[in-house]
Amino acid sequence: MDVVGEFQKGEIDGKPCLIYQNVIKPQIHSPNSSDEKHLIQNPLPIQNMTKVAIDSGDNLPPPPLFICPSLRFKLTITIEAKLLDDGGPTPDVDGKLRISHLLGDNMMYGHDILPLFWCNNKEADPKNDCSICNTxxxxxxxxxxVECDQRYHKExxxxxxxxxxxxxxxxxxxLYNVKTFEHCILSTKKAEVLLYYCALCDIxxxxxxxxxxxxxxxxQPKKHDHTLTLFPRQASLTCNVCGLVDKLHLTYVCRSICDFVAHIDCIHNPQTIRISRHFHGVSFTSSLPSGKWCCGICRREIDSDYGAYxxxxxxxxAVHTRCALRKDIWDGIELEGVPEDKDVEPPFYRIADGIILxxxxGCHMKFETNGVYKENEFCQACVLPINEENFYVCVKCDFILHEKCADAPRKKVHPLHPHPIEQKVVxxxxxxxxxxxxxxxxxxxxxCTINGCDYELDAVCASASEPFNYQVHPHPLFLALDPKKRQYATFASQQEFKR
Structure with a gap:
């Protein structure tokens, strides 16, 4: 029995929407009755089969319909191993599942599972509440x-x-079971373990x-004044929020008096955020003042007629909308209405003229100028020798800091990491x-200041900033974006910005 997931028109809480359903499509034979004709022409959603089982059982628990997801994984591995033993074609090494989720197709294996109809979580469980997708x-x-003593999402x-x-x-x-993680094109989050994959489009x-x-x-009043309607087909429409043409995301259009277009993920973009490439917070604007604008991240031109931060x-x-929301640029926190943190503790206190703490x-340090190279004296912060540079030296011991290392802020935003970072001495x-x-x-x-993130830079790399002026190159240098970061959309204007 073949089952395929499809979307059908329906309503939820009185609002029209496309609702996902698993549709059973029986193999087409010569029908012997009008009922079979009807079933072939109108495939029965598997959700209706569950309801029928409940209603016809005299209030008894419904019979099991599905097998355990863990068993599906194990059976797939077993099939692949058997193909190799039999000298057959090399199976997929990327984890494509081969076992149906229906119990009827796998009755001999057991591991049937039952629904927990009374269990519907209204709030997110602090622990991963599904043993398969870890989400x-x-x-x-x-x-x-019961066999695995585990619970799983209905989906x-x-x-x-x-x-x-x-x-x-x-x-x-x-459907695939993968060990390498890729970002879901719908949520941009990591699709872990269990996911759907199109090999032709690599999504x-x-x-x-x-x-x-x-x-x-x-x-979504923050993005547009009028109600937006789902566009019924894929089209090369430029999104007014991000300025991109993206056929992989659902598109919504304004059917009122304007021609506003937005991708479904762009409609809910945050208003104010902090990015790693700039010292201040940035806010979304539907358009920029006329003129030439260069994106502060990718260095390409920004079309001022479309949205930007x-x-x-x-x-x-200013920066492109999609550039600002990259996972390696934005920390994922919405800052609308949150004041910027300006109370940063200074790296030292000036005790007297030329004396700091x-x-x-723990001791006072005295400012000194240096005109010669000292081979055996090193800065405690950057671990580089004291060249012809000014420095601070402890009045009681040989603790030395370059002047620029002593001035380095205790907490900063660095272009290499989306989270704030702070100095650590020991x-x-x-x-x-x-x-x-x-x-x-x-x-x-x-x-990194975020718990669980072990990112750390040494003092030298942490001092790098944009633009970087290199003495042997006449132009300022900027950090390149990660080439491994795939781009699902194309800019409406792909011209490189030239000053």
Whole structure:
């Protein structure tokens, strides 16, 4: 029995939308009755079969319909191993699932699971609440496997081997179990373990995202004054929010008096954010003042007729919408209504003229000028020798800091990392590895302020900023974007910006 995931028109809470359903498509034979004719012409959604089982059982628990997802993985591995033993073609090494989720197709294996109809989480569980996808989801039902003593999302259990998605109509997507993680094109989050994949287009969807309802109408006053309507087909329309042509995302249009167009993910973009490439917060604007604008991240031209993020302090700084929201640029936090943190503790206090008390050292330090190279004297922060540079030296011991290292801020935003970083003086084992140059250092480091993120830079790499003026090159240098970061859309204007 073949099952495929499809979307059909329906209503939820009185609002029209496209609703995901698993549709059973029996093999077409010569029908012997009008009922079979009707079933072939109108495939029965598997959700209706569950309802029929409940209604016809005299209030008894419904019979199991599905097998455990963990068993599906194990059986797929077994089939692939058997193909190799039999000298057959080499199976997929990327984890394409081969086992149906239906119990009827796998009755001999057991591991049937039952639905927890009374369990519907209204708030996200602080722990991963599905043993397969490791993802938290609000408002989902669960299945429970007695054999494995685990619970699973309804969407993960009922995921068929193939689905058809409205914004990707040319090809169906196949169900995969992968160990390498890729970003879901619908949520831009990592699609972990269980996902749908189109090999021809090389795109991924998390099973939860692929089965989410698709509203026909969206109201988002922060982005547009009028109600937006789902565009019924794929089209090369330029989004007014991001200025991109993106056929992989659902598109919404204004059917009122304007020609506003927006991708479904762009409609809900944050208003104010902090990015790693700029000192101040940036806010979304629907258009920029006329003139030539250069994106502060990718260095390409910004079309002022489309949306962008701009700085309220630096009137000449702006970035493309999609550039600002990259995972390696934005920390994922919405800052609308949140004041900027301006109370940053200074790295030292000036005690007297030429005397300071640095946070890293308990003694006073005296300012000195240097005109000669001192081979055996090193800065404690950057671990570089004291050349012909000014420095501070402890009045009681040989603790030395370059003047520029002593002036380095205790907390900063660095273009290489989306989260703020702060200085750290003492390290375990008295050394660490810099995430930028991959070298060991025994000096000061800058560590990420987010719990669980172990990113750290040494003092030298942390001092790099944009633009970087290199003495042997006549032009300013800027950090390049990660070439491994795939771009699903194209800019409406792909011209390189030239000053």
């Amino acid at each position: 938290r989801k609000v408002g989902t039902y669960y299945y429970f496997c 993960c259990v009922e995921s068929p081997l193939e689905i058809n998605y409205p914004s990707h109509v040319k090809h169906s997507l196949q 991924y969807m998390h099973v939860l995202c692929a089965q989410a309802k698709i509203p026909f109408l969206i109201d 701009s700085c309220n302090v630096c009137k000449d700084y 640095h946070f890293s050292h 390290h375990e084992n008295h050394e660490f590895e810099c995430a930028a140059c991959m070298r060991k250092s025994s000096g000061f480091g800058y560590v």
